[in-house]
Amino acid sequence: MTDITQQTAYDDNNIFAKMLNGDIPYHKVYEDDKTLAFMDIMPQAEGHVLVIPKQKAVDLADLEAKYAAAVLMTCKKVMQAQRQVFEREGITQMQLNGAQAGQTVFHYHVHLIPSSIHELGRHAVTQADSDKLADMAKQLATAIEN
Numbered sequence: 001m002t003d004i005t006q007q008t009a010y011d012d013n014n015i016f017a018k019m020l021n022g023d024i025p026y027h028k029v030y031e032d033d034k035t036l037a038f039m040d041i042m043p044q045a046e047g048h049v050l051v052i053p054k055q056k057a058v059d060l061a062d063l064e065a066k067y068a069a070a071v072l073m074t075c076k077k078v079m080q081a082q083r084q085v086f087e088r089e090g091i092t093q094m095q096l097n098g099a100q101a102g103q104t105v106f107h108y109h110v111h112l113i114p115s116s117i118h119e120l121g122r123h124a125v126t127q128a129d130s131d132k133l134a135d136m137a138k139q140l141a142t143a144i145e146n
């Protein structure tokens with residue numbers, strides 16, 4: 001019988017771990033001592049941001065309370081900035097647990113997508129223009145600062 005509590009082990013070489021280690025570039029929106037927010041490189045709508053904890057958590061099952069709280073507070077900052085920058089109220093918050101749910105990067109992360117759930121683009125398929133992502137990251141970072 002399948003053990004439904006079984007999950008993928010944390011891989012120190014996953015792409016988000018590499019970002020946290022400063023090994024690969026990304027478009028930063030916000031950072032504090034417990035979280036990092038950056039532009040999704042294959043957005044499901046314009047302005048798609050990911051928020052990650054600075055904890056080695058594969059999914060929600062691993063997430064410590066203090067990081068859960070910190071992620072949520074960062075999500076709130078990012079969501080408010082998205083509302084301002086993209087001049088829309090509707091921001092979809094999404095988070096996938098396990099490959100069976102469609103999770104593709106096994107470091108816990110929350111998606112914040114300026115889109116209706118009914119209009120989301122395909123998941124992790126089309127790479128966005130890097131200059132546009134850089135520009136959006138800058139606008140969102142400025143909105144968070146002010």
Ligand code: AMP
Binds near residue numbers: 039050
């Ligand atoms: P999930 O399938 O929920 O694990 O989501 C992983 C997300 O990470 C997808 O939306 C991808 O587009 C995104 N992603 C993958 N590689 C990168 C990267 N190098 N920089 C930013 N986002 C990425």
